[in-house]
Amino acid sequence: QQPVQSPQAVILREGEDAVINCSSSKALYSVHWYRQKHGEAPVFLMILLKGGEQKGHDKISASFNEKKQQSSLYLTASQLSYSGTYFCGTEIRNTGNQFYFGTGTSLTVIP
Amino acid sequence: KAGVTQTPRYLIKTRGQQVTLSCSPISGHRSVSWYQQTPGQGLQFLFEYFSETQRNKGNFPGRFSGRQFSNSRSEMNVSTLELGDSALYLCASSAGNYYGYTFGSGTRLTVV
Numbered sequence A: 001q002q003p004v005q006s007p008q009a010v011i012l013r014e015g016e017d018a019v020i021n022c023s024s025s026k027a028l029y030s031v032h033w034y035r036q037k038h039g040e041a042p043v044f045l046m047i048l049l050k051g052g053e054q055k056g057h058d059k060i061s062a063s064f065n066e067k068k069q070q071s072s073l074y075l076t077a078s079q080l081s082y083s084g085t086y087f088c089g090t091e092i093r094n095t096g097n098q099f100y101f102g103t104g105t106s107l108t109v110i111p
Numbered sequence B: 001k002a003g004v005t006q007t008p009r010y011l012i013k014t015r016g017q018q019v020t021l022s023c024s025p026i027s028g029h030r031s032v033s034w035y036q037q038t039p040g041q042g043l044q045f046l047f048e049y050f051s052e053t054q055r056n057k058g059n060f061p062g063r064f065s066g067r068q069f070s071n072s073r074s075e076m077n078v079s080t081l082e083l084g085d086s087a088l089y090l091c092a093s094s095a096g097n098y099y100g101y102t103f104g105s106g107t108r109l110t111v112v
Helices: none
Strands: A004-006 A009-013 A018-023 A028-036 A043-049 A060-065 A070-075 A084-092 A099-101 A105-110 B005-007 B010-013 B019-024 B031-038 B042-050 B053-057 B064-068 B074-078 B087-094 B107-111
Touching (some): A004 A084, A018 A084, A028 A060, A043 A060, A099 B042, B005 B087, B019 B087, B019 B107, B031 B074
Parallel strands (some): A009 A105, B010 B107
Antiparallel strands (some): A018 A070, A028 A084, A060 A070, A084 A099, B005 B019, B019 B074, B031 B042, B042 B053, B064 B074, B087 B107
16 A cells, blocks of 8 residues: 655756656555655645646645545655655545555765 | 744653653643654654643553643653654644644654
8 A cells, every 4th residue: 555656766967857756556645755855754745636737945846646546746856956766645435534654765965 | 933842852761661751842832742763763742732621632552641730731741662762752833723833853762
């Protein structure tokens, strides 16, 4: 029931774009996205409900395809501060909305 | 506005002992969740409490238990500790279903 993220790791130069994907085998109620920097707690980025696009902060946005149980996180014109591990979190329908974090994607932005 | 507070920050315990971790959510947040984070398994859901009731439970053995008090503060207990229980335990609180989780800094548990 843990969603799978891809890629596992990505290295970008400042200003480049990246896409992180999150895929679940279960029907989803919502998808969350979090970023965790080394030695710190995860920080909430955004939540998506029922196939909507959600504009986040800075140049980070996401989409949620409810039919495919997939979500994608888009990072445009990446900054050094974007470095960290990104997790999606999924609430599964009809399970009392159990919540599972994805496998994580390590993103490193270099100058 | 104070964040989510977890105590203690670090713990070292011996195999077979038990441990209690504490979490104080953001004021007004009634939902509290607990997660175990390890390098190999990532973030694993333990359980969620809402208004003193356990609403969801992850796939962990019965040695892991929790409770929530009327002031929304929560405790997590692990009995008969095993070496594999060494991990960062994170608590998160939420204002409701349409809001994200705010995490505490975690308790680093080491079992020797």
